[in-house]
Amino acid sequence: MWKSIFKSNIIVALIFSVCLWFGFSIPALALGGIQPTLNEPAPEFSLPSNGGNGEVSLDDFRGKWVVVYFYPQDFTPGCTLEAQRFQRDLAEYEKRNTQIVGISVDDVQSHEDFCDSEGLKFPLLADTDGKVSKAYGSWLTGRSLRHTYIVNPEGVLVAKFLGVRPVIHSQEVLATLDELQVS
Template sequence: MPPLRSFLSHLRTAFLLMGLVMGLVSISVDPVLALGGPQPPLDQPAPTFSLPSSQEETAVQLRDYRGQWVVLYFYPQDFTPGCTLEAQRFQKDLPQYQALNTQILGVSVDDLQSHEAFCDAEGLKFPLLADTTGGVSKAYGSWLSGNALRHTYIIDPQGILRERFLGVRPAIHSQEVLARLKELQAQG
């Protein structure tokens, strides 16, 4: 391949990956093996975790939310445009989630200080969890080159993984999650 063609091919790949991480590009992917790694299976217990939280004194564990639905969303980095927009949309819709007995949890590799500053700056009232080692992101197949990917999971009150969203678009994602959450709850 001539040097210019090779360079352009690599550049196109880099922009696609950047768009995916920032949530600017959405693609259809095989849900079993998505960009980032193998996905946990639906209708099975969700991977457990224990992570420090921007809102809690002690580590947050998935089992803390038994009896509630959980929207567990992974995002690349605090204070970036796509991540800020996504967090703002979840915050705007928080009363609707609460009315559906649902807890929102955001996860990135940022540390607690960054999460606390992000929550303060954006008025976020839901916990952001610090996955600084990437272990939980990897368990959920949401890991690429040192950052969490923009993936979201719905977990039912018994801790069963019921839905996944891969490569989401921040501007409309919260409404997509709400719609699917209502469908799942109506199914019983």
């Protein structure tokens, strides 16, 4: 009996590891918080940022659309691809009056190195204790999950993406912004 339980736990751990490695999140496993509700005020945050900008708060972007994306770790393949795609499309986001903000548990120095390495021109915030990740339901065993949220200019959460595929994600977010900004 114990062998059976042990084997099933190993299988679950392997499946979860493969999902994280390839950039898929499993929303049901977001154990460290409850997903925020759409059409309600987005959870506030104030976190240290790369680039010597001090603390960055959601309130700093009032009057703009904000894409808040959570990711597991700097310099990993899926996270690098996702950040590169957001950077590639940054001019399109700016045309839509939209700020990109990345959040992970990595510290400010890691974010600084990651931005330098990838040429990223948007802020990455250090949620080293996971408090903000938990507030957004994007937390699992010491890491942020790969989730993205869109906050409107009034600070209301209007869209969320829980099954993120880094290679196409930025284009999905832009399409959703277009739909939201027309309505």
